[in-house]
Amino acid sequence: MQSGYPSSERLPPEQQARLGxxxxxxxxxxxxxxxxxxxxxxxxxVYVVLFLKELWHxxxxxxxxxxxxMMLIVLGLIDVVMISNLLMMVIVGGYETFVSRLRLEGHPxxxxxxxxxxxxxxxxxxxxxxxxxxxxxxxxxxxxxxTLGGLPKCSTEVVQAVAQASDHATKVACSALTAEGVxxxxxxxxxxxLSAIGIAWTDRIMVSPERAATRAGEAHH
Numbered sequence: 303m304q305s306g307y308p309s310s311e312r313l314p315p316e317q318q319a320r321l322g323x324x325x326x327x328x329x330x331x332x333x334x335x336x337x338x339x340x341x342x343x344x345x346x347x348v349y350v351v352l353f354l355k356e357l358w359h360x361x362x363x364x365x366x367x368x369x370x371x372m373m374l375i376v377l378g379l380i381d382v383v384m385i386s387n388l389l390m391m392v393i394v395g396g397y398e399t400f401v402s403r404l405r406l407e408g409h410p411x412x413x414x415x416x417x418x419x420x421x422x423x424x425x426x427x428x429x430x431x432x433x434x435x436x437x438x439x440x441x442x443x444x445x446x447x448x449t450l451g452g453l454p455k456c457s458t459e460v461v462q463a464v465a466q467a468s469d470h471a472t473k474v475a476c477s478a479l480t481a482e483g484v485x486x487x488x489x490x491x492x493x494x495x496l497s498a499i500g501i502a503w504t505d506r507i508m509v510s511p512e513r514a515a516t517r518a519g520e521a522h523h
Contacts, residue, residue, distance in 0.1 A: 332401050339401070342393050346386060353382045374442055381438045388431040395424045422505040429498035436491045447484055 360367075360375045367375070398404050399421055406412040 335396075335401050339393050339397050342389055346389050346393070349382055349386050349389070353379060353386075356382065370445060373445060377438055377442050377445070381435060381442075384431065384435050384438060388428065388435065391424070391427055391431060395427070399424055422508065426498070426502050426505055429494075429501050433491075433494050433498055436494050440487055440491050443479065443484055443487055447479055 356375060356378055360372065360379070363371075363375075394404070
């Protein structure tokens with residue numbers, strides 16, 4: 303399993319003993335990231351509560367909600383799941399790459415992508431996850447965009463009241479969307495896609511010389 307940090311656990315005991323006080327302090331500072339990953343685990347739990355709340359609303363409103371409203375709630379559930387997947391990649395992959403090995407070799411539940419995770423692979427996977435989340439938000443916007451032109455724009459007070467409502471029973475005869483807002487959301491989504499392509503292309507350029515050197519070494523032997 304690859305990692306993006308020079309773990310002292312890979313060194314023989316006699317070499318580990320040679321670490322001076324300053325190098326040991328600097329290397330041990332990686333554990334300062336542990337509270338950050340624990341905090342993300344708490345955030346994961348909050349998203350579980352949010353998912354169950356939205357799922358309960360979908361179940362209780364199965365006979366009263368319209369098709370579009372149900373579709374938006376389902377897309378919201380998918381959005382929560384994809385954000386949860388993003389959190390798991392950051393928690394597991396980030397801890398494995400930058401803090402300490404999880405020693406999951408041979409574990410039946412070890413994620414397939416974790417066997418070859420490093421900083422570059424993690425960046426590409428995170429970029430793809432962000433594109434997926436942005437796609438769900440954009441799809442929700444396109445579904446709700448059917449009200450454009452048919453309903454007046456909501457005032458700021460109405461938008462805030464709907465956002466702060468504890469349920470989805472709030473009905474307003476106006477739209478919080480604008481054609482300009484939909485356009486900018488589409489542009490931002492395209493920027494995410496181009497950024498992911500750039501990250502993947504940069505990773506490919508950087509990895510190619512390493513693969514060539516590895517193949518040359520194998521041919522030499």
